[in-house]
Amino acid sequence: MHIDFSDELQAFRREVGEFLDAAPTAAIREAGKKTTSVFAPFKEVMEWHRILHAKGWSAPAWPVEHGGTGWSVEQRYIFAEEHWKRDLPPLLPNGLQMVGPLIMELGTEEQKRRYLPGILSGEDYWTQGYSEPNAGSDLASLACSAVSDGDDYVINGQKIWTTLAHEANRMFMLVRTSREARKQAGITFLLLDRMDYPGMVVRPIVGLDGLVEQCEVFFDNVRVPKSGRVGAENDGWSVAKQLLKHERGGTALSPMLRRKMTLIQQAVRSAPSPNGGVLADDPVFQRDLGEIEAELVSYEAYERMILTNHPIGSDPGMPSLNKIMSTELTQQLGALQVRVAGLGAVPSQVNALTVASGIGPIGDMFDLTAMPFYLNARATSIYAGTNEIQRDLLARTLHAA
Numbered sequence: 001m002h003i004d005f006s007d008e009l010q011a012f013r014r015e016v017g018e019f020l021d022a023a024p025t026a027a028i029r030e031a032g033k034k035t036t037s038v039f040a041p042f043k044e045v046m047e048w049h050r051i052l053h054a055k056g057w058s059a060p061a062w063p064v065e066h067g068g069t070g071w072s073v074e075q076r077y078i079f080a081e082e083h084w085k086r087d088l089p090p091l092l093p094n095g096l097q098m099v100g101p102l103i104m105e106l107g108t109e110e111q112k113r114r115y116l117p118g119i120l121s122g123e124d125y126w127t128q129g130y131s132e133p134n135a136g137s138d139l140a141s142l143a144c145s146a147v148s149d150g151d152d153y154v155i156n157g158q159k160i161w162t163t164l165a166h167e168a169n170r171m172f173m174l175v176r177t178s179r180e181a182r183k184q185a186g187i188t189f190l191l192l193d194r195m196d197y198p199g200m201v202v203r204p205i206v207g208l209d210g211l212v213e214q215c216e217v218f219f220d221n222v223r224v225p226k227s228g229r230v231g232a233e234n235d236g237w238s239v240a241k242q243l244l245k246h247e248r249g250g251t252a253l254s255p256m257l258r259r260k261m262t263l264i265q266q267a268v269r270s271a272p273s274p275n276g277g278v279l280a281d282d283p284v285f286q287r288d289l290g291e292i293e294a295e296l297v298s299y300e301a302y303e304r305m306i307l308t309n310h311p312i313g314s315d316p317g318m319p320s321l322n323k324i325m326s327t328e329l330t331q332q333l334g335a336l337q338v339r340v341a342g343l344g345a346v347p348s349q350v351n352a353l354t355v356a357s358g359i360g361p362i363g364d365m366f367d368l369t370a371m372p373f374y375l376n377a378r379a380t381s382i383y384a385g386t387n388e389i390q391r392d393l394l395a396r397t398l399h400a401a
């Protein structure tokens with residue numbers, strides 16, 4: 001994908017850059033620098049979401065009829081590059097990249113009218129109710145039940161790893177509506193209008209990085225309307241697979257990885273080497289850095305082919321391959337950042353509070369974010385289907401071919 005030689009695209013890049021230089025507040029910029037996972041600090045990222053919405057840029061990949069920009073793939077890639085170059089917080093993916101596109105594809109007209117505007121504007125934040133204590137990689141074994149009762153379902157059970165559920169006002173979730181059907185056939189996909197239904201309890205979980213990102217959610221005879229069901233009863237597994245296409249792909253990840261590499265390459269110029277001098281001159285470190293740089297360049301080329309509808313993108317194994325490559329690169333870069341930061345990456349309560357709060361940084365931001373980023377990156381090969389599961393899917397695809 002050649003995006004650097006068109007005068008029109010270069011003019012677009014300048015327009016994007018000028019807006020991104022002027023529009024974010026100081027708090028939004030600070031939140032972007034402190035972001036150590038897919039999920040940026042909630043208050044600031046939702047403020048940034050609303051600013052982008054006012055500009056008409058909150059959903060670059062959405063169709064124009066639903067409030068999207070109408071940008072080409074190249075323009076969307078340029079926007080992602082310019083956004084990450086400025087260390088701005090990424091918009092939260094659950095609504096814009098996951099349930100929003102799903103509702104467009106499979107939702108009723110009423111569901112589209114009811115839910116899409118709030119996702120686009122940033123008025124609503126959706127949390128994902130999938131995993132359970134005994135249903136992670138084997139999600140089809142989920143036990144949280146929904147029993148039909150007139151126009152409602154009555155939900156009982158528990159969900160875990162529900163990201164930012166304590167900040168959410170809506171949830172999309174999978175529930176078991178039949179115990180007689182085989183595991184996948186007895187699941188239903190629901191949209192919940194509220195997070196404060198009677199009998200519904202949200203309990204935050206403090207992560208290893210000191211941040212509250214994940215939550216437990218408990219359901220005790222929670223009554224929700226059937227109008228929130230997407231697809232047919234007991235066909236939620238098909239709906240969930242459709243959503244996974246958006247969760248595991250559909251957005252440019254390489255600009256974020258490239259920005260992380262750029263920050264590392266800048267830091268090594270002054271980071272001390274255990275062999276004396278600085279890491280920029282250490283041949284062993286430069287060998288390791290070069291290996292990851294080569295993998296990143298390869299991934300950038302691969303992702304650009306996928307985003308520009310290269311025939312390779314139609315292969316059914318591509319979402320799994322993309323997930324494996326991007327998450328393992330994220331982990332490699334996280335480990336490299338800790339290595340460069342050295343003792344500056346040693347976690348402490350001061351570091352955790354600094355990254356998680358609105359107070360100013362105590363120390364170098366590269367060092368302060370190194371350990372939280374590294375720890376959070378450990379989860380990337382687990383969520384959205386573990387990388388072991390993805391490799392199994394790839395093997396099945398090759399076997400079928």
